[in-house]
Amino acid sequence: MDPTALEPAADFHADQLQAELTDSGFTSVTVLDQVESTNVWLADQVRQTGGTDLSAVVTGFQSAGKGRLDRHWFTPPGVALTFSVACTPRTAAGVPWPVEYVPWLTLLMAHSVTRAVRGTARVPAVIKWPNDVLVDSRKLCGVLATLINHPGSSVPSAVVGAGLNVSQRHLPIPTATSLRLEAGNDAAVPDRQTLLTEILREFARCYHLVSQDPGAALGPGGDMRAVLESELDTLGRRVALHLPGSTVPEQAVAEGLGTSGELIVRGDQRTARALSAGDVVHVRPAPGAARTASEQCALDDVARITAGERA
Known part of the structure; x- marks a missing residue:
């Protein structure tokens, strides 16, 4: 079912999302028709439970979204992908991630969005430090992380949210864009559930990889660090x-x-x-x-993929 102003989350199916993401380690995926902020909603859930690992919430309409430095942003119902993920970062040995590596969660989410939109919509997205995803210098997605400390526990949780412009045909500022505007037609734009599934799978893969040994993955010469640096415009x-x-x-x-x-x-x-x-x-x-070389590489990569599909 397509989203409408009355049912902006009609294209999401919680049971299917949960089934598709269980193998990635997600314990729950909640679908909300409308909420003020997915980050605030999920952070409240995490505080009540005392910490969880890999749960998510997605909404059809976020009425009071915030970005970095308390900047406010608004999108009409049913046209953006707005979601948050909660995790309590521990290593494979069960100890908390070293505190210096927790801020990398923002870049891990930006990377996951970048990979998903490149793979599903063939859009040459790149990361802009510290928390945006761009296409040809226009903002496609923003990411915001919140750290949650639990009384009596040394293991903090984190909530990482993202707002991705999907089907907008018009945006209020020229420095913003959407997948619909970049792809050029509706048929080339994946549905929001497909996008969400691909993003969360990639985030979980990166999260588990880093959790094996955060220092080896994100320290100097680390494989995950190298991937993130290669995508940073x-x-x-x-x-x-x-x-x-x-x-x-x-x-x-x-x-x-x-x-x-x-x-x-x-x-x-x-x-x-x-x-x-x-x-x-x-x-x-x-x-x-x-x-930059990273953006040019992304453009060249997408051009090669597109050319191969048309051949």
Whole structure:
């Protein structure tokens, strides 16, 4: 059934989602017609249960969504994929992830969205540090993580939410886009349940991989770290840093990622420093900065796939 204004989640089927995701380790997948915020709703559930591993909630309409730095955003009912995942990160040995690796969950979700939309819609998506998915510099998806500390426990939980523009034909700002706008026709846009299933499967795969040994996966030279860096449009280019309290952007070269996924930048004085997501208001390409190798690689990859399908 297609979503409507009265039933914006009509295209989601909780039983089918649960069946398709059980092998990935999801203990529950909840479908809500409408909610103010999937992150807030799932965080409340996690606080009540004292922590869970890999549960998810998806809604047909989120009425009070928030992004980084408490930015508000709104999409009409039934046109976006809005969901959150909860986890309590432990290693294979059952101990909490080292605290420095927990912030990487945001990039793991951005990666999962990127892989899913490339594979299902053939859209050349890339990651913009710290929490966006872009197509040709236009925002397709935003990711937001919330950390939850439990009284009497040393193991925190995390809720990671995402809002992905799917079937919008018009968006209020020119720097945003949707899968429908990028694909060019309705037939090329996968349904929201298919997208959600692919995203959650990839997130679970990456989450379990990292949990085997977070340091080996995300430390210097780690396989998962290398994958994330390869998809980051921000790296290797000159960027304009919009910092809190400053009206003049500072320019620097984005060189890599730090221990906790911070952005390592080097300014004109040749001094390198690490910036966390809370240290910046915006990180944007500096005027005249060329497309990065990662974005060009994504474009080339999708072009090859598309050409093969048409042959």
